[in-house]
Amino acid sequence: MSEQMMSLRRTAQLLRDFFAAATREEMRAAHDALAAHMPEGFSPSRLDDSDAARLEYAFNRLFVGPEALPAPPYASIYLDDDPLHMGPSTLDMRALLHSLGLAAPHGGQPDDFLPYELEAWHALTLLLDDETTRPAARDALQWLCEEHLGRWLPVFLQRARRAGPPPELLAVLDALDAWRAASLQRSLYENA
């Protein structure tokens, strides 16, 4: 297992935690962990209370609600003909998760929620370690990174950046962008 893969797995987990955060404390913890894991671009590396409050409000404005979202963190909004939840792209992810023996935790939460997709990527990379599952996992990763995440994340990131995120959120978006770019290297999976 390459060091890069190990690092990217850790990044995926931390990004997952960040985008799944429901509270200010979860968000701050995920942010600070990301900053510790990949310090470049994160300043400050630890958020104070006022930074954390600003981050939370901005995060909710962009990704959670209750106002209409500039950048919903769901694949189908960007990939499907209709910008709605539970479209073909959501069901793609559901099929992939089910083939991994996994499912979104709640029937009403779309399967293509960004944190679930990051976790699915992480799970697939674990299957590269086993030679019986490796070929299918490689194919699946290729689809996930190139056809799925690789296609919607750039639009998502563009919309999120345009929505005026504060610096602490911008740093996370940059981290996600960097992870996305790295995840597209086929060699990453060939060499596993």
Place this chain on the structure above:
Amino acid sequence: MKTHEHLAGRRGFLKGLLAAGAAGVLGSGPGSLLRPHPAEAAPFDPSAYEVFRNACPRNCYDTCSIKTYVRDGVVQFVEGAPESTFTNGGLCVKGYTYPRRIYSPDRIKYPMLQEGRGSGNWRRISWDEAMSRIADKILEIKKRDGNLLGLGLTKYSGNFGITNYGVEGMMSSLGYTTRFVGTPCWPAGIDAQNYDLGDMWCNDPEDLVKARYIIVWGANPAWCSMHSMKYLYAARERGARILVIDPIFTQTAAKADEFWQVRPGTDGALALGMARHLLDAGLVDRDFVQNAAVGYEDFAAYLKTNVTVEWAAKTSGIPADAIRAATEEFAAAKPATVWIGYGMQRHTNGGSMVRAIDAFVAMSGNIGVEGGGARYGHLQTWGFNYHAMIQKQPAGSVGVRGASGPKGEFDFAGGEAATYSDRTLNINKTAQEILDARDPELRMLWIACKNPFAQDFDRNKLEKAFAKLEMVVSVEQFFTETVRHSDIVLPVTTLFEEWTINASYWHYWLSLNEQAIKPMHEAKSNIEIAALLSRAMNAREPGSCTFPQEVDGKEWMIKECNKGIYDLFGISSWEELRKGPAKARLASSASWHDRTFKTPSGKYEFSSALCARNGFTALPEYVEGRRPDAPFRLMTPHIQFGLHSQFVNLDWMEAYYPEPFVYIHPASARKKGIADGDMVRVFNRIGEVRVRARLSGNVAEDCVVMYEAWFRKLNYNVQNVVDDCAADMGAMKTGAPGVAIHDQFVDIAPADGGRA
């Protein structure tokens, strides 16, 4: 974005993962969000739709029966139920957008808390935290005031599914609270029909096909009850004549044989002129007025003394010859009917106008006749148990001393004697009532099935009123202006995510509403929310809330049904509704078919002592309307692509209707220096609206029209310039008078240099 490759064409690796037993290799890692799921090898079957029964629960005549097609747990499309001859297999343009509502990315997903009302600083909170904060506030109010009258509920027609009356039940289960009562919709007409007939009860709309002459008076079914249009067309094919009377040349008017552009607020004069001509021409149904009615001679004397056709023509703007000709045709056609629209009674003289039309129809002998009738609405099929609504107050609750009063036209609980009751405030003066409430002040407001900032009158005053509230809780699906003015918002289910049952106030069909899909995100139904609140209340103070702490939506839907409902609809169980909606078994399609009226006399009352006792005239006399205080009358009726503030925010509707306009007659626009497309100010003493002008001969020269709607991306709200002036009637049956929505006056001027 161009279409990308979906997994449908790339399923090889899925099979590979399954075959390799990937599922067995993976375990839950640290912080894992995903859950184990049994591996599925079942092939995808595109024909594997599950079909569910649903019903559109909006405040709409049509209350459509819906068939919902679900695949993979996802609503794929909806269609009108073919089993209902009324819905007849088709939905309206709004109904077909329902999947866009369920799956809109704009839906409110989680309970949220706004730190600083109006700040836009929202925090996501758990249901537990939301309920804890709300329960703490309720208990604090109770401790401070010694009662819960500082807690108010405003709710109306956003979801008419019967189990949603559990919101009222939730309030009762907490104690005696403050309720906003009445209705902005139809109360003046309800009282009017109660004075004349003893109840509001309309013919089956499907018997419109039997009519030989139809007057659609102040209604626009082409937009607002499109399923009724087929009966109008069928009647015309059978030789009926259709006359539309409306201040606006509506789409319904465009389909009619004849259109009268009546001067707004003078419909009563017009109806009285028609009644006078029945009298003059010897066209009165003597049998009806002598044997089935009381007070006719007094009314005839009033007409002879006070009304002429020429006066009616001058007052209403309709030529005398046209009045005479139509009256004669109406009288000659058997049966003939008038559809009395709700817009027509939204005036300071609205109830009196409905009474005048009732009287005209009664004199013509068309009451109690199939294909005839003075059609307004009915609540004949609403005999549910109201199990969710009827909850007991906790022991020792204190409220307003005395028996409970009416709580609206849909209050079926009955006014049982009680030591205490809720405090009632007028829903049509919400802003003023909040500002004026004392002993105790209104401290906390729960808002469900309603969007006050879009619906309640005098928006600027409402803003001041909300500033007075200590806590505002909204139960919503989208980020409306009301949510912006809230402290906590709770996500509520759409009709596809909950169990309930629905009846109509126009047709006679009953529809089951099944839960077709799991609720999206963290949405919960109104009764589930009530149960959660009960849990939080009882955890803090045992016995402080009587609402059950666990509810099963399906069980609660069943609890609303009873033998009376089953007998009326000819079914043995609610489960029969799974095969399709059922229609009430009617002895006749005509209301009042046996001429037994529910008035004190048991007859049709041209002269109503009850009406006189309530402060009006015993006879349906002419009452002058509200006097203008600005150059143009403003009318704010319903748009085709929305229902009040619902639907217009959905993407498909935005495609049809991206922008509102104020419609103004070209001659008036010219005088004001306004060209088509100009940005204008529509203003009066309470506020203004900035909007583009559209020049249209469909409106009279002294009127302007802005359709009521909520646009998610636009700052447009007709309530900026609609005040809370009361209609005449409505207090008797709905708890508060109606509101004179169409007795509003404005001026108009170019804005921002006009062409923007």
